[in-house]
Amino acid sequence: MESPSLALIELLGVVAYGELSGFFRIAADAELAPSLAESIRMAELAHVEFRHYSLISAHIQSLGVDPEVAMAPFVGAFDGYHERTKPADWFEGLVKVYVGDSLATDFNLEIANLLPSESQQIILKTADSSSHIEFAVSTLKSAMAIDERLRGRLALWARRLVGEAIAQAQSLAAEHDGLFELINGATMNGSHTEGASELVGLDLGRAFIRLTEKHTQRMQRLGLAA
Amino acid sequence: MESPSLALIELLGVVAYGELSGFFRIAADAELAPSLAESIRMAELAHVEFRHYSLISAHIQSLGVDPEVAMAPFVGAFDGYHERTKPADWFEGLVKVYVGDSLATDFNLEIANLLPSESQQIILKTADSSSHIEFAVSTLKSAMAIDERLRGRLALWARRLVGEAIAQAQSLAAEHDGLFELINGATMNGSHTEGASELVGLDLGRAFIRLTEKHTQRMQRLGLAA
Numbered sequence: 369m370e371s372p373s374l375a376l377i378e379l380l381g382v383v384a385y386g387e388l389s390g391f392f393r394i395a396a397d398a399e400l401a402p403s404l405a406e407s408i409r410m411a412e413l414a415h416v417e418f419r420h421y422s423l424i425s426a427h428i429q430s431l432g433v434d435p436e437v438a439m440a441p442f443v444g445a446f447d448g449y450h451e452r453t454k455p456a457d458w459f460e461g462l463v464k465v466y467v468g469d470s471l472a473t474d475f476n477l478e479i480a481n482l483l484p485s486e487s488q489q490i491i492l493k494t495a496d497s498s499s500h501i502e503f504a505v506s507t508l509k510s511a512m513a514i515d516e517r518l519r520g521r522l523a524l525w526a527r528r529l530v531g532e533a534i535a536q537a538q539s540l541a542a543e544h545d546g547l548f549e550l551i552n553g554a555t556m557n558g559s560h561t562e563g564a565s566e567l568v569g570l571d572l573g574r575a576f577i578r579l580t581e582k583h584t585q586r587m588q589r590l591g592l593a594a
Numbered sequence: 595m596e597s598p599s600l601a602l603i604e605l606l607g608v609v610a611y612g613e614l615s616g617f618f619r620i621a622a623d624a625e626l627a628p629s630l631a632e633s634i635r636m637a638e639l640a641h642v643e644f645r646h647y648s649l650i651s652a653h654i655q656s657l658g659v660d661p662e663v664a665m666a667p668f669v670g671a672f673d674g675y676h677e678r679t680k681p682a683d684w685f686e687g688l689v690k691v692y693v694g695d696s697l698a699t700d701f702n703l704e705i706a707n708l709l710p711s712e713s714q715q716i717i718l719k720t721a722d723s724s725s726h727i728e729f730a731v732s733t734l735k736s737a738m739a740i741d742e743r744l745r746g747r748l749a750l751w752a753r754r755l756v757g758e759a760i761a762q763a764q765s766l767a768a769e770h771d772g773l774f775e776l777i778n779g780a781t782m783n784g785s786h787t788e789g790a791s792e793l794v795g796l797d798l799g800r801a802f803i804r805l806t807e808k809h810t811q812r813m814q815r816l817g818l819a820a
Binding site: 398399404405407408415421422436546 | 618621624630631633634637640641645662666669
């Protein structure tokens with residue numbers, strides 16, 4: 369078996385640990401749920417993240433790489449993100465699930481385009497959680513309909529989440545050679561870089577525009593300015 | 595469909611919420627893990643609890659009862675138990691997984707004998723977690739081999755966990771009519787009680803002896819006095 373490139377393993381490691389840390393965070397934030405019904409919805413969401421993590425972890429293993437080794441470089445960044453974005457209450461927790469989970473799904477769809485076929489199939493399987501977060505949307509809309517101040521607070525909160533996520537993504541790319549080459553090789557010369565020979569390059573500018581557009585649409589669904 | 599007895603629904607509700615609260619607690623206690631490898635093991639354990647919860651919840655639903663309604667009466671007791679037994683560090687967390695998960699499995703095996711066939715099959719499926727907790731045993735043994743004071747502290751901690759669990763079980767039985775009738779009907783006259791017509795009575799004395807014996811064996815495996 370040809371050994372996978374550093375860029376591929378780094379991409380898979382990022383996605384795997386993103387799902388795993390999402391699992392832990394959603395399970396913990398379920399404590400904020402006002403009743404059993406809502407905490408069950410959160411447990412179900414956390415479970416979906418765990419299933420995604422398991423799929424990617426098994427795939428990394430099948431490429432001959434220890435999943436823990438692939439994920440380890442990204443633990444600090446994700447844990448730092450979650451540390452800096454602890455929801456103050458149940459509604460902030462729901463916005464975080466909605467914004468964060470959706471951004472992660474969109475990010476995964478973008479990078480799926482860069483990957484060799486088998487890895488691509490795995491990543492596409494992890495982009496199925498949108499139906500599970502409808503309950504976040506409906507709960508938030510009902511709550512904001514009767515509390516205008518909540519709407520303002522949650523709009524600020526959503527912007528902070530996106531800002532933290534972008535800052536995190538930038539420093540991840542800057543600090544990891546495989547990710548850096550993949551992104552900069554593609555944006556600087558449009559061709560494949562040496563370190564990521566089986567990967568297609570990412571057009572970072574366009575990807576960023578697409579991610580931002582989708583985020584804006586989601587905020588509009590909630591009745592929030594992005 | 596004949597409607598299920600109060601005692602059956604209460605038993606299933608207790609077991610379902612026990613698994614769900616175990617899921618949340620193990621996921622939260624994974625924060626104490628010293629490294630990624632250990633936090634992954636905890637995530638896997640939490641995931642097993644969630645699968646058990648899902649099985650029982652779906653079964654309750656199939657009996658025509660809302661699982662949330664069946665679980666709701668037991669939320670306070672389990673949450674209280676977890677609140678009073680928050681591990682102070684990673685090793686206490688592992689002992690809690692080992693002692694608590696095993697006691698729950700043994701308890702489920704005991705009550706499985708009381709249930710109609712279909713419910714029995716479901717409960718037996720939830721008694722499969724022992725292979726997943728072997729890592730707790732080996733990690734604890736290694737740590738105690740090099741720290742004799744840890745051994746003393748963890749022996750005390752395990753006794754406290756069992757004490758709290760028994761106190762909780764007693765108050766659950768005392769406060770819920772179906773569970774009360776099932777247990778007392780069986781121990782007082784050895785026959786089936788009216789409120790639990792399709793259930794076989796529990797011989798509480800013998801069950802308690804079996805649970806205690808198994809706990810003692812587990813403590814011996816760790817090299818701890820029960």
